[in-house]
Amino acid sequence: MPSVKPFQMDVEQALQSLDSIVKGLSQSEADKRLKHYGKNELQTKVRLPVWLVFLSQFKELLIFILILGGLISFFIGNFRDGSIIFIIVLVNAIIGFLHERKAGKIIDKLKTLIKSPAKVVRDGKLMEISQENLVPGDIVQIEAGDKLPADLRLITVNGLKTNDFALTGESVPQEKTLEAIAGDPPLGDRTNMAYTGTTVASGSATGVVVSTGMKTETGRIAELTDEAGETQTPLQKELGRLANQLTIAVAIISVGLFVLGIMQEFSLYMSLVYALGVAMAMVPQALPAQVTVALTTGSNLLADHQAVVKDLPSVETLGSTTVICTDKTGTLTKNEMTVQSVWFNGRKYQVTGIGYEPKGEVLDDQGNKLTDQHIDQVEVIMDAATMASNAEIHEPDDEHDFWYSVGDPTEAALVALSTKLGTRSPQEDQENPELQEFSFNSELMRMSSVRRFGEELRLAVKGSTASILAISNRIYRDGEQAPLTQADKEHITALNKEYSQNGMRVLAIGYRELGNGDKEFTREEVEKEIVFLGLMAMIDPPKEGVGEAIADAQNAHIRVFILTGDHPDTALAVGREVGLHDPSQDASVVIGTELKQMDDDALKRLLTEKHSAIFARVDPEDKLRIVELLEQQGEIVAVTGDGVNDAPALKRAHIGVAMGQRGNDVAKEAARLVLLDDNFSTLFHAVEEGRTIYSNLKKTIFASLTTNIGELILVLLGLLAAAVWGYPIPILAGQILAVDLLAEIAPLTFLTFDPPDKDVMTMRPRRPGEYMLNLRGGLEITLLGSLIGCLAFFNFVYYMQRKGISLDMGSVDSMDYFMATTLSYATIVYCQFLNILQRRSERSSLFNRNFFSNKILLNSILVSIVLVSLAIYGPYISQFLSFGPIGVQDWACILGATGIYLLTFEAIKFFKRHKHATQG
Structure with a gap:
């Protein structure tokens, strides 16, 4: 080429x-x-x-x-x-x-x-x-x-x-x-x-x-999308970090204990049993399933709000979002031009309703709905506007879930307005047939149509304000044709400027009586001596609820940027209408040419300083660059869009959100979340769900790791006791697995169903780089987990003392050993039930929480208690898991240990509340 x-x-x-x-x-x-x-x-x-x-x-x-x-x-x-x-x-x-x-x-x-x-x-x-x-x-x-x-x-x-x-x-x-x-x-x-x-x-x-093919502009963008690569979600990074840490710890401790067992002259079998016991104790076996269920539940809730998640970790990502970069056309707006204001006969009329659906009203300058008499008066401009238009609007059908247009969207807006008022006849083309059309000309900036009205011919013309004023010599005023004065022209020009500064597209409408006959006209013959009728100002309006959704996002401390290829004035007008503004000033507009002249450091400063901003006339590379620089600054970025030009940024973002109804296939393929109803407000529901999921997953992971620490401490104490006193292992690997399978898996899963906290959408997003499991959380888990392990080991040893027996490696097949390990098992299980309930709130006492707000969790704990009881006393399961039928005294020891754990946890929460009140 x-x-x-x-x-x-x-x-x-x-x-x-x-x-x-x-x-x-x-x-x-x-x-x-x-x-x-x-x-x-x-x-x-x-x-x-x-x-x-x-x-x-x-x-x-x-x-x-x-x-x-x-x-x-x-x-x-x-x-x-x-x-x-x-x-x-x-x-x-x-x-x-x-x-x-x-x-x-x-x-x-x-x-x-x-x-x-x-x-x-x-x-x-x-x-x-x-x-x-x-x-x-x-x-x-x-x-x-x-x-x-x-x-x-x-x-x-x-x-x-x-x-x-x-x-x-x-x-x-x-x-x-x-x-x-x-x-x-x-x-x-x-x-x-x-x-x-x-x-x-x-x-x-x-x-x-x-x-x-791939050499087209669409293909180039598709290729750029492939090159953009996908970004790991915060949850994937968090779980990956946790898995790496657990893997290293399991490997080091298990191998170390295996070697230590061999050095202590344990048999190969027993050394492997201890190493396996430690491995199973340290791995939260049900955690992958619990994470999956939590994300699946969130995904199903989002599906109820018309949002489809393509990969599970993305459900949580929105809850971590710190910046939303959104396209304008078709995402914030309906992509349906709508007349919002009409100037006619010296008065301004406001039009309600958005889009092509002919639903809405026309209000006078006092805000009153037009009477039939007033509608008859404005019919003249409505007729001229639609007669100079070829577009059509149609009701929803098998292929469209919404009103749609065929033809020029600007002309469709005029037809929708006339239909709202009831001034347009469905048989307009038959009643007043078009004889000639002079199509839009970029030099003249207007188009016109000659139509027959009975025996008379009439010209309807529309175009730019300057173009129509230039060929007009009269103006319609109070049902009469009056001379068009210089003062009229200046006033109309000022109105046009006012509308344009608000991002509106302005059309001037005029007409001319051409007499009767069947004469063929030239453009020069008819487009002169026009009667100026008025102005129609239109815009692609924001969708319903978008303003509220952006306000909600800002209240949730999420910054919102508009990235659009549209004109700056239009972008700014939409930004203002949806409430996108900096606390100290209106959102600034950065044009694509200015963006390309900025180096990365300058653009990073701009992105850091602005609470909100509008980028206009930007191309796909510009959008991708903005997203990449935000991510380099540690922001969690969500991108919304519906066009091919949005695809690279959609794929690169932590989570891309595409429109399902009007979105391009390339955009939908690049996104991780698809809004089936094309409703930007659905995004806010997704953010709330994401934050709730993160909060509940944190509760679940903390609760799960606490018992893992407890099981590890119990096995380590057992190994120490085996080396010093010859005791057998106080809990078997299969019994550790039974803690997860019978007692934990359901309650921990349904802990993820906890309702959101009241302040979940006014809190700041978690800081980029902030870990779910930090040093303070790790110390708390270690303390509480160690307490569970010590209490379980105490009950194991105390059982032997109460019974006056001494267990050793040769006793592992005896009923006394089964009873003792059952006591260890049940102590861990009942402390975990309490641990799960306590994890529902970071600081509030168990007794102050709305205890019954998650009934499915409470029911799952009751079911787990039944399952544990069946496992201990059932004839087949107890033999399979090596359990023994413990008695009343044993249960008293278990409940006593659970009481100690309850008091300890409540004491920790008391100090947390005191610290929070002091700092607050």
């Missing part, structure tokens, strides 16, 4: 550079080029096969430790413990696999890309071919409603306007021209090009294909 780009060439040069002519390529030449360039399609990421998705569930380090422990158990002939371990591993894998498959199927349903045929000229004949067979040099014809099949350099245009929002973020259709363009402007300013994935709003054109 030449160094000069197609948009920098004139039409002839562009055709020559592609070795093409207006009559198109020959079929044989097209076939050659297809072999050379390949098919006109994007390379999509292949989804993992089912069996690989299942195997991926076993990649976590904690799972590896469990699998190794199971293999060792089988190696030494302990099939009971090995079987229990592999059951736990399999349960973890099945839970994770089922959810990933469910999310994957939902995402598949969201893909609605249809490969429509393309109209191409080959061998001098117009034909339709599959768009995947287009090649550079093909001559393609496009018209209103078409989706662009490739990147085109336009060679003829007839009033062509394209909807480029998916690629550039522009909310208004872009008028296209043929003239060569100097320099290297952004995509939105390359007016002689039409790009893949955009659609034709109005008009028609012919273009020569300059790029196909």
Whole structure:
């Protein structure tokens, strides 16, 4: 390809550079080029096969430790413990696999890309071919409603306007021209090009294909998206760190104890039993399943709010979010132009309702709804506006869940307004047929339509304010035509400026009576001596609830930035309307050209200093750069968007959020969360759910690790006692596993169902780099876990003293030994029940908490008590787990130990409350 780009060439040069002519390529030449360039399609990421998705569930380090422990158990002939371990591993894998498959199927349903045929000229004949067979040099014809099949350099245009929002973020259709363009402007300013994935709003054109497949702008962005890579979620980093620490600790301590056992002349079997006991004691066997269930539960709750999570850890990520970078068009706004104000007959009218749905009212300058009489008075401007429009609006149907438009969105806004008022007849085109249309002209900045009214002809015209004023000599005032004075022009110009400064697109409307007859007119004949009717100001309005959602995000100490390819004035207007502002000043606007001139240090300072900011006329590289720099500063970044231009940033962010209904397939593929209802407010529910999940997972992990420490201390004390007094191990590996399987797994899982704290959405996000398990938390877990281990060991030894017996290595098959280990087991279990209940609040006493707010947790503890009792006293389970039927005195010892643990925990919470009150 030449160094000069197609948009920098004139039409002839562009055709020559592609070795093409207006009559198109020959079929044989097209076939050659297809072999050379390949098919006109994007390379999509292949989804993992089912069996690989299942195997991926076993990649976590904690799972590896469990699998190794199971293999060792089988190696030494302990099939009971090995079987229990592999059951736990399999349960973890099945839970994770089922959810990933469910999310994957939902995402598949969201893909609605249809490969429509393309109209191409080959061998001098117009034909339709599959768009995947287009090649550079093909001559393609496009018209209103078409989706662009490739990147085109336009060679003829007839009033062509394209909807480029998916690629550039522009909310208004872009008028296209043929003239060569100097320099290297952004995509939105390359007016002689039409790009893949955009659609034709109005008009028609012919273009020569300059790029196909991955060489198109959409393909380039898709490639940039692949290169962006994915960022690990905070939860993945946290659990990975925890798994690494536990793996190292397990390896060091288990190997050390195995060597120590051999040195103490323990048998190989007993040395492996102790090492395995320590490994099982230190690994929170059910933690992967509990994390999965917590995230799955959060995912299901989000699904109830019309949000689909593609991978589980992303559920929690939103709760850690410190910055939201959002696209504007289609994300904050409806991507439906809406008339919000009308100036007519010297008065301003406000219009309620948003989007194409004809639902809303027109209010006068006093805020009163228009009466039928007033509606009749404004009908003249409504009629002129719609008669100079070709767009249509339609009700929801099988392919659309919402009102939608066909044609120019600006014209659709006028039709929607007229329909709201009831002034537009469904048979308008039949009652007042169009005889001639003078399409929009970029030099004149207007279009007009000649229509028949009975025997009379009338011209309706709309365009820029300056354009319509230039051809007007009268103005409509109180039902009469009055001369248009210089004062009128100055007043109208000032109104136009006021509307424009608020980010609104302004159309001036006029008309002219042309008399009767069937005369053919020229444009010059009719577009003069116009009666100026008024102004219509419109904007792509924010969606309902967006302002409240942004306010909620700011109250939650989350910064919000707008990143859009749209114009600065429009972006700022939307930002102000949704309440996006800096506490000290209005949100500033940074333009893409300014952004490119900043080095990384300057941009980092800007991103750090601003509580909120708006970046306008930015391209995909700019968005990606902003996200990367925010992440380098330690921010947890969420990106929302719906277009191809958002895809690289969506993928790079900690969590990308795409719109499900109107979002482009490339954007949905790059995102981790898809909002099925396209509602930005759903994002706030996701943030709240994410924070709640993090809080509950922290409770679960702390509760789980506390008993792991308790089990470890019990095994270590047993090893010490074995070396000094010859005692047997006070708890078996299988019994340790039974703590998880029978007593912990359900209560810890349902602890993740705890309702959110009242202040969850007013708290600051956890600081980037802040660990769930820090030094203070680790000391607390160690203290409380050690207490559980000591209490269990005390009851083990005290049982022997009460019974007047002495157990040794040779007693491991006796009922007394089974009874003693059962006492150790039950002490750990009942302390854990209390530990789980205490973990529901960081500082509040167990007796001050709304005890019954999580009934499913309480019920799960009752069920676990029943299961533990059945395991201890049941004829088969007790034999399998080597339990003995302990008596009343034994239960008194267990409850006594639980009481000591309760008092200790309450004392710790008392000191926490005192410290918090002192610091507060």
